[in-house]
Amino acid sequence: MRVLAIETSCDETGVAIxxxxxxxxxxxxxxxxxxxxxxxxxVPELASRDHVRKTLxxxxxxxxxxxxxxxxIDGVAYTAGPGLVGALLVGAGIGRSLAYAWDVxxxxxxxxxGHLLAPMLEDxxxxxxxxxxxxxxGHTQLVRVDGIGQYELLGESLxxxxxxxxxxxxxxxxxxxxxxPAVSNLAEQGHKGRFTFPRxxxxxxxxxxxxxxxxxxxxxTINAEVDDEQTRADIALAxxxxxxxxxxxxxxxxxxxxxxxxxxxxxxxxxxxxxxxRLEQMVKKERAKVFYARPEFCTDNGAMIAxxxxxxxxxxQHESLLFTARPRWDMSQLDAI
Numbered sequence: 447m448r449v450l451a452i453e454t455s456c457d458e459t460g461v462a463i464x465x466x467x468x469x470x471x472x473x474x475x476x477x478x479x480x481x482x483x484x485x486x487x488x489v490p491e492l493a494s495r496d497h498v499r500k501t502l503x504x505x506x507x508x509x510x511x512x513x514x515x516x517x518x519i520d521g522v523a524y525t526a527g528p529g530l531v532g533a534l535l536v537g538a539g540i541g542r543s544l545a546y547a548w549d550v551x552x553x554x555x556x557x558x559x560g561h562l563l564a565p566m567l568e569d570x571x572x573x574x575x576x577x578x579x580x581x582x583x584g585h586t587q588l589v590r591v592d593g594i595g596q597y598e599l600l601g602e603s604l605x606x607x608x609x610x611x612x613x614x615x616x617x618x619x620x621x622x623x624x625x626x627p628a629v630s631n632l633a634e635q636g637h638k639g640r641f642t643f644p645r646x647x648x649x650x651x652x653x654x655x656x657x658x659x660x661x662x663x664x665x666x667t668i669n670a671e672v673d674d675e676q677t678r679a680d681i682a683l684a685x686x687x688x689x690x691x692x693x694x695x696x697x698x699x700x701x702x703x704x705x706x707x708x709x710x711x712x713x714x715x716x717x718x719x720x721x722x723x724r725l726e727q728m729v730k731k732e733r734a735k736v737f738y739a740r741p742e743f744c745t746d747n748g749a750m751i752a753x754x755x756x757x758x759x760x761x762x763q764h765e766s767l768l769f770t771a772r773p774r775w776d777m778s779q780l781d782a783i
Contacts, residue, residue, distance in 0.1 A: 451463075453560070454501065455525045455527070455533060462747070476500045479623065494530070501536065519548055525538075554770070561713045562580060564743045576706060576737075581609065585607050586657075605657065606657040606658050613626065640680040648692060648696070694728045697725060707733065757783060
């Protein structure tokens with residue numbers, strides 16, 4: 447089965463074609479970073495308008511790159527949620543319309559399920575069951591995964607997601623958008639050990655996260671200490687280290703509590719090299735393995751939606767003509783396949 451997929455949940459337009467026999471055939475991504483950078487964050491109305499402008503040209507591009515005609519497509523997948531409702535409606539409307547015009551089934555995909563399954567696109571995909579750390583600008587969750595659609599939430603952020611904390615810290619430090627890479631780049635110049643930031647909620651049982659207190663601690667340190675570029679870099683490193691250590695501690699605890707030996711990390715923050723290195727160290731001590739997607743498939747992309755959509759279409763699932771966009775959508779509501 448060949449599936450064309452559209453991802454428009456936020457500020458990136460992704461389109462891809464996945465073949466159930468041959469794997470990923472083509473993918474293209476247009477980022478709106480330059481558009482939103484002047485505002486310091488995503489402007490939903492501008493995001494929606496840009497998706498309208500970019501989606502169909504990207505559909506033509508991936509078809510051409512794969513050497514396929516429209517009649518070669520067997521199904522269409524699109525991100526149905528969670529995300530910005532206007533942006534979601536663009537992708538859902540275009541995706542469902544293409545499926546109707548081409549007389550093929552369509553499926554609305556959960557954005558975070560797409561991220562969770564992104565490591566399956568690699569040459570050495572993890573086998574079920576495993577623990578998944580979903581860490582992005584909008585989500586920080588630990589999930590036990592026994593199969594596609596078989597998800598048990600183990601813990602989540604009670605306030606700011608890790609990626610959101612990165613973005614807010616970037617603003618405090620006067621850095622650009624997006625905040626995560628900006629903070630990480632500045633942290634590369636930091637001196638280790640000058641500042642030590644708290645690791646929130648690691649001194650109590652459970653697998654939930656909280657990053658709002660760390661954000662406040664960072665702001666107070668900036669207000670009290672910043673007087674040169676080196677201090678800003680030292681604070682960026684201390685903040686990044688605190689987030690990474692917190693995530694690693696909770697992941698280790700999740701592996702121990704579930705008795706599983708496979709961990710995957712997915713979502714935009716999973717591209718952070720410091721996090722990857724720390725988790726590699728942790729799983730080695732736990733005699734476990736960690737899996738993740740290549741950096742281009744950590745952030746929002748059409749390839750992950752194409753893979754997830756293909757699995758559900760192969761299982762016989764599809765949408766009616768009455769499609770919906772779900773800005774909030776709990777993964778526990780998904781059907782198992």
